[in-house]
Amino acid sequence: MxxxxxxxxxxxxxxxxxxxxxxxxPVRRRRRPLGGGIGATFGxxxxxxxxxxxxxxxxLWLVFATTxxxxxxxxxxxxxxxGAFFANLERLLTExxxxxxxxxxxxxxxxxxxxxxxxxxxxxxxxxxDKFEFRGKNxxxxxxxxGVLIPNTATVIPLYLLAASLGVTNTMWAxxxxxxxxxxSVYLARVFSAGYLPDExxxxxxxxxxxxxxxxxxIGLPMLVPGFVTIALFQFVxxxxxxxxxxxxxxxxxxxxTSVGIFLWQSQVQQNPEYLPLVIAGSFLxxxxxxxxxxxxxxxxRSGLSAGSVK
Amino acid sequence: MSVRTSGPxxxxxxxxxxxxxxxxxxxxxxxxxxxxxxxxxxxxxIYAVGLSLFAEQRSGLxxxxxxxxxxxxxxxxxxxxxxxxxxxxxxxxxxCVLYVPTLLGVALGFALLLDAVVAKAKRAFQLLLFLPxxxxxxxxxxxxxxxxxxxxxxxVSALATGGIQxxxxxxxxxxxxxxxxxxxxxxxxxxxILFTALQSVPRExxxxxxxxxxxxxxxxxSIKTPLIAPAxxxxxxxxxxxxxxxxxxxxxxxxxxxxxxxxxxxxxxAYDAAFNRNNLPQAAAASIxxxxxxxxxxxxxxxxxxKGTSR
Numbered sequence: 001m002x003x004x005x006x007x008x009x010x011x012x013x014x015x016x017x018x019x020x021x022x023x024x025x026p027v028r029r030r031r032r033p034l035g036g037g038i039g040a041t042f043g044x045x046x047x048x049x050x051x052x053x054x055x056x057x058x059x060l061w062l063v064f065a066t067t068x069x070x071x072x073x074x075x076x077x078x079x080x081x082x083g084a085f086f087a088n089l090e091r092l093l094t095e096x097x098x099x100x101x102x103x104x105x106x107x108x109x110x111x112x113x114x115x116x117x118x119x120x121x122x123x124x125x126x127x128x129x130d131k132f133e134f135r136g137k138n139x140x141x142x143x144x145x146x147g148v149l150i151p152n153t154a155t156v157i158p159l160y161l162l163a164a165s166l167g168v169t170n171t172m173w174a175x176x177x178x179x180x181x182x183x184x185s186v187y188l189a190r191v192f193s194a195g196y197l198p199d200e201x202x203x204x205x206x207x208x209x210x211x212x213x214x215x216x217x218x219i220g221l222p223m224l225v226p227g228f229v230t231i232a233l234f235q236f237v238x239x240x241x242x243x244x245x246x247x248x249x250x251x252x253x254x255x256x257x258t259s260v261g262i263f264l265w266q267s268q269v270q271q272n273p274e275y276l277p278l279v280i281a282g283s284f285l286x287x288x289x290x291x292x293x294x295x296x297x298x299x300x301x302r303s304g305l306s307a308g309s310v311k
Numbered sequence: 312m313s314v315r316t317s318g319p320x321x322x323x324x325x326x327x328x329x330x331x332x333x334x335x336x337x338x339x340x341x342x343x344x345x346x347x348x349x350x351x352x353x354x355x356x357i358y359a360v361g362l363s364l365f366a367e368q369r370s371g372l373x374x375x376x377x378x379x380x381x382x383x384x385x386x387x388x389x390x391x392x393x394x395x396x397x398x399x400x401x402x403x404x405x406x407c408v409l410y411v412p413t414l415l416g417v418a419l420g421f422a423l424l425l426d427a428v429v430a431k432a433k434r435a436f437q438l439l440l441f442l443p444x445x446x447x448x449x450x451x452x453x454x455x456x457x458x459x460x461x462x463x464x465x466x467v468s469a470l471a472t473g474g475i476q477x478x479x480x481x482x483x484x485x486x487x488x489x490x491x492x493x494x495x496x497x498x499x500x501x502x503x504i505l506f507t508a509l510q511s512v513p514r515e516x517x518x519x520x521x522x523x524x525x526x527x528x529x530x531x532x533s534i535k536t537p538l539i540a541p542a543x544x545x546x547x548x549x550x551x552x553x554x555x556x557x558x559x560x561x562x563x564x565x566x567x568x569x570x571x572x573x574x575x576x577x578x579x580x581a582y583d584a585a586f587n588r589n590n591l592p593q594a595a596a597a598s599i600x601x602x603x604x605x606x607x608x609x610x611x612x613x614x615x616x617x618k619g620t621s622r
Contacts, residue, residue, distance in 0.1 A: 040427075040429050040527065041429040041431075044424050044427045044429050044430050045429070045430060045431050047420075047424055048421070048424055048425070048430060048436045051421050051424075051436075051440060052436055052439035052440060054495070055439055055440050055442055055443050055495065055498075055499060056439055056442060058443070058454050058455065058458060058495065059442065059443070059446070059454075061454065061457075061458065061465065062450075062454055065457070073463055074462045074463060077465070078463075078464070078465030078468075079465065118347075121343040121344045121347060122344060124340040124341075124343060124344065125340060125341050125343070125344035125345070127340060128336075128337045128340035128341050129341075132336060132337035132340070134337045134338075137337075140341070140345075143348075144348075146606070147348060147352055149548075149552060149605065149606060149609040149610075150352070150602055150605060150606065151552050151553075151555045151556045151601070151602070151605045152556060153555075153556040153558050153578050153601075154555075154556075154598055154601045154602035154605055155351075155352055155355055155356060155598075155602070156598075157359070157581050157582070157585055157594050157595065157597075157598040158355035158356050158358060158359035158595065158598055158599075159351065159355040160585065161355070161358060161359055161362055161585075161591055161594070161595055162354060162355040162358045162359070164591075165358070177347065177350060177351055178351040180347040180351065181344075181347040181348050181350075181351035181352055183348070183352075186344060212336040213336070213339065216340070237445070240447060241447040241448050241449075243447075243448060243449045243558075243559045243562075244558050244559065244562075244578070244582075247562075248582065248585075248586075258447075259447055259448075259449040259450075262449060262450070262453070263449060263562075263563065263566075266453060266563065266566050267566045269566070270566065279453065280457075283450045283453055283454065286447065286450060287445070287446050287447070287450055290445045290446070290447070291442065291445045291446075293445070294441070294442070294444075294445040295438065298438065301441075302503065302507075305500070305503045305504050305507065306503075306504070306507040
């Protein structure tokens, strides 16, 4: 019994196991440096510096722009400090009775609840697809993959139409429930379950008399925590970034996430340039937490990206 | 996708399933996900298909309200015969043709540079290249909208001092400008996927190429690139699906330039049908057309890439 499973195990888990871990380590292969010389070194690294500048300069512009008032934005050099940073932030946080704080709170709420509930739901499904055998498994998994292939925005209008007929538009649920459903997370969960969780461990738990539910919660779940964090991180970002769905579903400004709120201000800039510093400062404040999160959680998005590219 | 995934799937079924855990336990794990999947994806699409088969017709002079009549595929015919919808599709097609090769080219280029022997500080470069992905789509589009706006933009003024006058937001330039925004957002994400794949290219193969006298550049394009074709296929698939979603960038740019109309791409057309023209059945039909097209395109891409990579 145990021999067959230990023989079969490596074939399925081995190619997946590195997927979750390669990102954490420095380059494993040590290649002997080729000739190439100084010219190649400068060429390659010079191009990388240029590419990084292209990626980073727009963000740097946003940082500088946040320190300027409306007239300085149109007048001065882009990469100089203005003196209005705190004035801009103060206006941002007090405008319209402090509605921006409310929008930030909504974004955090939608993204956090969406990430935790949606991530957990996907983790359970991915675990089941990896560890259990049942009839119709491939067909069911096929439907999940079809869900991955349908662009999000193509389902937004149908979602709105259904929600409108049920009279639940303009509620938090109209944004939250779709956030719980992420077929790609199920796919990731299955990959992680195969990579992080050896069948033998569950087999041992079964021999010890643990039922399948208990095995999942006391053994599977703790071992899948890194996978769960990765899935939840990706889902958090997806919900935080979502624009079309809340734009369509919500009319009450008190329910807006930051993306829709900032868009509302942006659409008034043409008439009233005084909204411009609000848009810039609002953008700055909604980017900062995500950038910090991404820098700190590098390990997790790296493993998510490498797992996602395993076909 | 289903073609592509049949490989790993087969090895998974060969592995001995956990005994005594059949369909009943699996059901407990699968029910939460499939409930939200049903509510947030399948039901809306079915409802939209149903809705798209009817139309509201006003009797006589418009008195006495509207009545709903079955029109079969009439709405689809109307949508497909609509000039603005077709023009939007043309723009979307042009966008895809420009965006997909540019993005994959840029991402592959940076991944190969990072993988070059002489590249320094690989982790730092990866992080910098990835950073824009932490920026929500709305904010990315806003930042670039201002980087395109004369008077505010350092780019426009720098080009002007160099004697180059470009209006990035003009009718002809706005589409390439949008491609640039999307490349900025997504290049780093794909760089990481491709770089991870490059890391797993067997060392012996590269060694053999070197012994045979292939230089770094030759190796990069004739050895490494073909070997990461599966990862390129995945990146291609998700890029194509992503590009069909085009909504956020044009919606934001429409607040900065009149060159982007309210029906600029099919998604905006459907939004406009639902909220400005109050023609829900046509909005539903347009969404279904888009979803079908996306499904078809993904199928073609998976077919094409899995044929290309099978040995």
